[in-house]
Amino acid sequence: MAIEQLGIAVLWSFLYGYLIVASIDFGAGFYAYYGRISGVETVIAPVISRYLSPVWEVTNVFLVFFFVGIVGFFPETAHYYGTALLIPGSIALLLLAVRGSFYAFANYGVNKNSFYLLAYGATGLLIPAALSTVFTISEGGFLTVRGNDVFLLMEELFYSTYSWAVVLLALSSVLFISSTFLTYYAARANDPKALEQMRRFALWGGVPTIISSLFVFIALRNHNLEHFQRTLDVWWLFGLSLVSFIIAIWFIWNRRSYGTAFVMVLLQFAFAFYGYGISHMPYLLYPYLTLYGGVTNPVMGRALVIAFVAGFALLVPSLVLLLKMFLFNARYVKGDLA
Amino acid sequence: MGTVDWSRALTEMTLAFHILFATVGVGVPLFISLAEWLGIRKKDRHYSLMARRWARGFVITVAVGVVTGTCIGLQLSLLWPEFMRLAGHIVSLPLFLETFAFFFEAIFLGIYLYTWDRYSNPYLHWLLTLPVMIGSSGSALFITTVNAFMNTPQGFAVREGKLTDIDPLAAMFNPATPSKVLHVLFSAYLTVAFLLGMIAAFSMLRGRKDEYYRKSLRLNMTAAAILAVATIGIGDMSAQFLAKEQPEKLAAAEWHFDTGERASLIVGGRLNPVTQEIAGALEIPWALSLLATHSLDGTVVGLNDFPRKDWPPLYVHYLFDAMVGIGFYLLAVPILFLALLIIKRWNAYNRFVLACALAGGPLALLAIELGWFYAEVGRQPWIIRGYLRVSDAATTNSHVNLAFWLFAGLYAVLGVVCLFVLARLFRNQPAELELETRRIIL
Numbered sequence A: 001m002a003i004e005q006l007g008i009a010v011l012w013s014f015l016y017g018y019l020i021v022a023s024i025d026f027g028a029g030f031y032a033y034y035g036r037i038s039g040v041e042t043v044i045a046p047v048i049s050r051y052l053s054p055v056w057e058v059t060n061v062f063l064v065f066f067f068v069g070i071v072g073f074f075p076e077t078a079h080y081y082g083t084a085l086l087i088p089g090s091i092a093l094l095l096l097a098v099r100g101s102f103y104a105f106a107n108y109g110v111n112k113n114s115f116y117l118l119a120y121g122a123t124g125l126l127i128p129a130a131l132s133t134v135f136t137i138s139e140g141g142f143l144t145v146r147g148n149d150v151f152l153l154m155e156e157l158f159y160s161t162y163s164w165a166v167v168l169l170a171l172s173s174v175l176f177i178s179s180t181f182l183t184y185y186a187a188r189a190n191d192p193k194a195l196e197q198m199r200r201f202a203l204w205g206g207v208p209t210i211i212s213s214l215f216v217f218i219a220l221r222n223h224n225l226e227h228f229q230r231t232l233d234v235w236w237l238f239g240l241s242l243v244s245f246i247i248a249i250w251f252i253w254n255r256r257s258y259g260t261a262f263v264m265v266l267l268q269f270a271f272a273f274y275g276y277g278i279s280h281m282p283y284l285l286y287p288y289l290t291l292y293g294g295v296t297n298p299v300m301g302r303a304l305v306i307a308f309v310a311g312f313a314l315l316v317p318s319l320v321l322l323l324k325m326f327l328f329n330a331r332y333v334k335g336d337l338a
Numbered sequence B: 001m002g003t004v005d006w007s008r009a010l011t012e013m014t015l016a017f018h019i020l021f022a023t024v025g026v027g028v029p030l031f032i033s034l035a036e037w038l039g040i041r042k043k044d045r046h047y048s049l050m051a052r053r054w055a056r057g058f059v060i061t062v063a064v065g066v067v068t069g070t071c072i073g074l075q076l077s078l079l080w081p082e083f084m085r086l087a088g089h090i091v092s093l094p095l096f097l098e099t100f101a102f103f104f105e106a107i108f109l110g111i112y113l114y115t116w117d118r119y120s121n122p123y124l125h126w127l128l129t130l131p132v133m134i135g136s137s138g139s140a141l142f143i144t145t146v147n148a149f150m151n152t153p154q155g156f157a158v159r160e161g162k163l164t165d166i167d168p169l170a171a172m173f174n175p176a177t178p179s180k181v182l183h184v185l186f187s188a189y190l191t192v193a194f195l196l197g198m199i200a201a202f203s204m205l206r207g208r209k210d211e212y213y214r215k216s217l218r219l220n221m222t223a224a225a226i227l228a229v230a231t232i233g234i235g236d237m238s239a240q241f242l243a244k245e246q247p248e249k250l251a252a253a254e255w256h257f258d259t260g261e262r263a264s265l266i267v268g269g270r271l272n273p274v275t276q277e278i279a280g281a282l283e284i285p286w287a288l289s290l291l292a293t294h295s296l297d298g299t300v301v302g303l304n305d306f307p308r309k310d311w312p313p314l315y316v317h318y319l320f321d322a323m324v325g326i327g328f329y330l331l332a333v334p335i336l337f338l339a340l341l342i343i344k345r346w347n348a349y350n351r352f353v354l355a356c357a358l359a360g361g362p363l364a365l366l367a368i369e370l371g372w373f374y375a376e377v378g379r380q381p382w383i384i385r386g387y388l389r390v391s392d393a394a395t396t397n398s399h400v401n402l403a404f405w406l407f408a409g410l411y412a413v414l415g416v417v418c419l420f421v422l423a424r425l426f427r428n429q430p431a432e433l434e435l436e437t438r439r440i441i442l
């Protein structure tokens, strides 16, 4: 594999990792708030906090890893995306900062009030909406380039169907991933009430996820026909995604194998995410920037790959340890260990 | 103000805010580890409690460190796209490695915080502090090499406007790296020794008498004495590095205009920028030569050897003097305290000493800010010294002022809420209460 393909594969995988762990976190924020206003807080809140507390910082690092990695492997992206995304990027940062710090303040600090929970729940939906617009922009048509200047066409973005379809898909995916995970976690925690609640969310969340992904395909066809046609080349990936989704829903519907169901959801998103990624290639930004035009020099590319392999050898065992402690340790999951 | 100025202002603000939390993040794991180890070894529950209480406060500062770090990480691309476009080819390796260090730290911090009583062998829990320490000090190391590169770039060549001969390791281990990394690490450890000592001193000034506070103060002041010597020693090493590799920065700090031997050191004073005359300063003959070259008649390069458009702003003189002044204060306080402890004739925990230790915390943080502003402003007008000017690296997006105010609001809220939460945390749960509930027999 050439350096540029290796680089984008690594980065895309980390973005997938972020998509999953962050969705669990963002969705949990929404459910926690929903629980408070609908009076079922005591049911889901402990489940949520037991899982989230030890891992929230790790979630953030996935994102940092991605945006540091992309300017490392593809320095040209700094010029295009960096210049154009100043304001939307700043707003996303602001939301992330408020969310992360207030989570810690409330969780490790002293009291929990409703305002904090509202901020926590609302940012959980606003952040994915804000971040997903980067995908939209990458499809082209939302930037003008004049010499060294790059402008973002906010109005086009706002009135674009495609852009809203992506936002919708992002939101429903967040809620769906999160609820299937929490269903599984509640099942492991032997907490039937929370389980029932989360299971209902999961079943309901599946519907908009599928509808909005169809909607995205249609909108993409109108917006960027070239990309749409490339997605048809890898139609089988999207097909596998749909199959995984159906299996997941079937398990949850029949109240069994919640763990396998969640793995199926992971596969569903993996197939779709890689399908989207592969068909997006070779463009990093339609039509200005491709993998080959934006890649770093080969020496640095090699150094980054070596660093990545070494780092990975360190990270994977540590992550496994973390998951063993907090996800697969039955006594912790049930709340027997403080 | 133009786009460049707003970009600079926003970078300054974010970094100035982040560095406070980053410093705490680098230093506290060392002290948590030390206290937990002492607690296990001496079977002294006081030290174990110290580790727990510090860890609890630490989570709050880490959170702010992480979110502001995320801000600066992305802002580098948002505000300085041309810098990242160029530097990305040469120094993305340490930036990338830094995120691995964060990852490592984040994972083990999560495990550490939630496994206090899970292990039957307490040393196993203590072992978890090591990856946290390695991760946080490692991230400081990597990011500082990037900053060192900006000061003394190497590891590449420019031929016909194109970058060639790129050597990522040479870029990382540039001449500024050793002195910078060491000074950053040790000044962070020193600062944290004072911040933790400050909490103990504050409680004692408010009339708390428990042995817990005395032990905490003793531990932190002993560490501070050693760390202050190291920080000053490495500061001296940094000055020598500057004299050799970045003489204009040292000359600006010392208002040293004409190259020559036996240069004198200027402390304080007022400068007439036109005549280059200095009034009201304390002049120590030969001291600058001694400091910069370790020889009384060493030659020190003066500013007049450089074109005026490449001069850094001259107010950095005051920043440097204040940092050095605080450095000696931070050495004097623990020495006084330890001397009183050893002599035993007077009470080492008297109000004067406590007040001095209390003031040390904020002063140490101030020294960190002064040091960074000196180092960064002293690099002006360059963003990559000799290659890229700040004015050529900034974004062309004209909305930076909006972003500036957004972030100003964010940092104001974070700063206030963070202080409030920390104060509540330590006030609502005084150590005595915890000692009692944990049934630690005195």
Ligand code: HDD
Pocket (backbone or CB within 6 Å): B151, B176, B179, B180, B181, B183, B184, B187, B188, B190, B191, B231, B232, B234, B235, B236, B238, B239, B242, B249, B323, B324, B325, B326, B327, B328, B330, B364, B365, B367, B368, B369, B370, B371, B372, B373, B374, B375
């Ligand atoms: C507690 C904080 C603290 C204290 C007491 C000192 N410093 Fe410092 N100094 C720093 C914290 C710091 C820093 C924040 O860590 C800096 C900013 C950039 C850097 O590399 O380290 C720094 C930079 C810095 C530089 C510029 C290095 C460069 O740009 O490459 C020099 C020459 C010194 N220091 C010298 C000293 C001396 C001679 C001190 C003697 C008392 C001293 N510092 C005390």
Ligand code: HEM
Pocket (backbone or CB within 6 Å): A057, A060, A061, A064, B015, B018, B019, B021, B022, B023, B024, B025, B026, B061, B062, B065, B066, B067, B068, B069, B070, B071, B072, B073, B074, B076, B102, B103, B105, B106, B136, B139, B140, B143, B144, B184
């Ligand atoms: C030498 C000065 C700096 C030091 C010592 C330092 C150290 C730290 C530390 C210790 C943390 C984590 C907070 C914690 O876990 O305790 C942190 C967070 C962070 N810093 Fe800094 N930092 C410095 C400057 C910078 C700069 C200039 C950048 C921009 C490239 C940066 C980027 C980040 C990022 C992205 C994070 C968040 C990482 C995460 O998600 O965990 N830091 N920094």
Ligand code: HEM
Pocket (backbone or CB within 6 Å): B008, B009, B011, B012, B015, B016, B019, B022, B076, B080, B083, B143, B144, B146, B147, B150, B372, B373, B376, B377, B380, B382, B383, B390
């Ligand atoms: C965390 C410690 C650091 C602090 C507190 C700090 C502080 C500052 C300050 C105050 C300025 C503005 C100087 C001026 O406008 O006159 C500045 C500039 C800048 N620094 Fe640093 N710096 C730190 C480390 C770094 C590192 C490690 C990097 C590289 C990744 C970096 C990148 C920049 C950039 C891009 C600018 C803008 C150009 C400029 O105005 O000089 N800084 N920094």
